[in-house]
Ligand SMILES: Nc1ncnc2c1ncn2[C@@H]1O[C@H](COP(=O)(O)OP(=O)(O)OP(=O)(O)O)[C@@H](O)[C@H]1O
């Protein structure tokens with residue numbers, strides 16, 4: 172082969188063509204030298220170009236990430252795991268920020284609620300806010316490659332609920348820890364222990380805060396599916412803050428007004444309606460909605 | 467795959483981006499030509515099932531983009547390169563194309579990895595397969611976009627300005643690739659470059675303000691300008707377009723600018739300029 176000057180390891184290639192396993196140096200060379208790959212193909216009885224492409228592909232293929240492996244343990248297929256993890260609100264930085272905010276909210280709650288300087292436990296107010304942001308930044312439009320991804324056969328409902336489920340799951344864990352800590356540090360019998368469900372006993376996750384959190388997250392998801400993530404977070408979080416502020420203003424007992432049984436029933440109704448609306452709108456499967464500006 | 471538009475319109479508020487499109491596009495390579503804002507991206511987004519039409523329908527092999535279940539069938543056969551290409555900066559090139567291949571239902575890892583490798587070789591990116599996307603230049607990112615569009619061997623390939631940002635060598639390579647792909651598939655590509663169309667397209671659609679001004683073979687578009695292109699010292703005021711060429715003379719499109727003007731062979735670009743000028747000549 173005339174083109175094979177000394178920089179092309181002809182002898183080694185001939186040996187490989189005759190069945191020797193290539194060493195790492197030769198593998199590296201083959202990776203960057205299509206000429207040698209072609210030469211190898213012409214020398215060997217096997218279709219080595221084809222074989223080499225397979226080897227090269229396996230060398231380049233990425234290993235599953237830690238998150239993907241974790242989800243695999245839960246039985247989530249790799250494609251769905253990789254898809255689910257491609258959202259800003261599941262990035263380690265995002266989760267760390269959420270943790271910091273929860274720690275601060277927990278500290279404030281522990282300090283201020285017993286002194287009655289504050290009527291409403293801050294941590295219970297912060298939890299739905301975090302969820303609003305997390306859900307908004309789990310929406311299709313928060314994915315930088317949303318235009319390409321939306322043109323794949325992936326079911327829009329699966330896509331939506333996988334990502335929303337994952338961020339809410341992560342937030343539930345973080346928030347439950349924060350509320351457990353806050354609840355435990357408060358005096359026994361304090362109402363926060365009741366509303367965070369801790370009075371039912373250690374290990375029981377009676378989640379009075381979960382329904383408002385879910386409702387607010389769904390509002391954020393619906394708005395960001397139509398407009399953009401920041402709008403979703405603003406509307407969901409804003410609605411919650413207004414509700415808290417108004418209740419604190421007009422109610423003599425804001426904690427039971429916001430987290431008591433009648434409120435919880437209202438949240439549950441809202442969650443059902445909102446989940447239905449979200450599912451229905453995403454089943455249509457257009458990421459670019461019909462009558463809004465999307466750029 | 468056959469693409470059929472039936473009286474399709476699409477508005478954004480009061481802007482009518484597509485206005486009563488009624489055309490059929492068959493297998494082969496079709497170039498969508500048109501000035502900025504003509505509606506090319508809107509048309510491709512509707513075919514890519516990302517955007518519903520305001521009225522009318524778009525059908526691909528009989529499947530309507532407005533029908534939930536049929537849309538999935540379309541997506542199974544689709545490769546799409548958007549104009550605003552969003553990628554994951556933290557991914558490697560291979561990882562990104564592999565990820566899209568997964569979403570396109572190539573579930574067997576070995577087979578999928580091989581397909582990814584082939585797609586990367588097709589756009590000459592095998593050497594940067596392990597590089598993070600955030601470290602790549604714009605032209606290389608564009609090629610990553612092309613690789614993900616072809617990885618699952620689509621029957622319909624929609625490419626929105628695929629040659630934007632490619633260097634001349636890669637443009638030639640891209641034309642060869644699309645020429646190969648277009649032998650057995652339907653390829654629809656939007657571009658501002660008339661050369662792209664003359665080099666590879668078997669048919670051309672000229673869009674202008676949301677309407678189809680021309681559909682046919684590139685040679686036909688060129689013919690529209692026959693007898694209307696001149697080499698002259700001076701342009702007349704009613705010329706459709708005129709510009710100075712390297713022989714020092716003006717190339718004039720329109721009525722004969724003067725008795726000394728000599729007729730010249732029209733190019734595809736002349737035909738395009740004439741068709742989009744809205745000129746009453748002809
Ligand atoms: N999201 C949007 N909201 C409002 N108007 C839009 C939107 N997208 C496009 N348009 C308008 O629709 C028209 C067609 O736009 P489109 O992007 O389809 O043009 P194009 O032919 O792809 O242009 P270009 O060559 O610049 O990419 C333009 O007038 C544009 O301003």
Ligand SMILES: [Mg+2]
Pocket residue numbers: 506507508549626
């Ligand atoms: Mg465009």
